[in-house]
Amino acid sequence: xxxxxxxxxxxxxxxxxxxxxxxxxxxxxxxxxxxxxxxxxxxxxxxxxxxxxxxxxxxxxxxxxxxxxxxxxxxxxxxxxxxxxxxxxxxxxxxxxxxxxxxxxxxxxxxxxxxxxxxxxxxxxxxx
Numbered sequence: 001x002x003x004x005x006x007x008x009x010x011x012x013x014x015x016x017x018x019x020x021x022x023x024x025x026x027x028x029x030x031x032x033x034x035x036x037x038x039x040x041x042x043x044x045x046x047x048x049x050x051x052x053x054x055x056x057x058x059x060x061x062x063x064x065x066x067x068x069x070x071x072x073x074x075x076x077x078x079x080x081x082x083x084x085x086x087x088x089x090x091x092x093x094x095x096x097x098x099x100x101x102x103x104x105x106x107x108x109x110x111x112x113x114x115x116x117x118x119x120x121x122x123x124x125x126x127x128x
């Protein structure tokens with residue numbers, strides 16, 4: 001099973017081999033500011049992510065423990081990874097459909113903004 005995705009302009013494209021973790025929606029202020037809303041992401045082992053095109057890929061150290069991958073040309077938020085971790089989070093919205101993903105949980109709901117509500121159903125955690 002191969003899943004494909006890319007940024008808006010195509011300067012970054014990737015493939016994922018095998019199954020993906022259900023999506024987790026993060027409502028923390030960093031995710032909101034980098035995406036313009038909350039950020040929903042799946043996650044895979046780093047070795048299962050292959051960059052097909054990476055000319056536009058840049059990494060931004062967003063905290064002492066993690067960095068975010070984005071396209072320098074179109075600004076798409078693509079990846080998040082914690083330093084030293086063997087997993088990479090991938091923005092669910094950057095995947096080509098069908099993704100087969102469902103939102104399993106919402107995290108940092110205490111930090112969500114005031115202009116939207118979180119739907120009932122998936123687990124909601126005040127922090128991570």
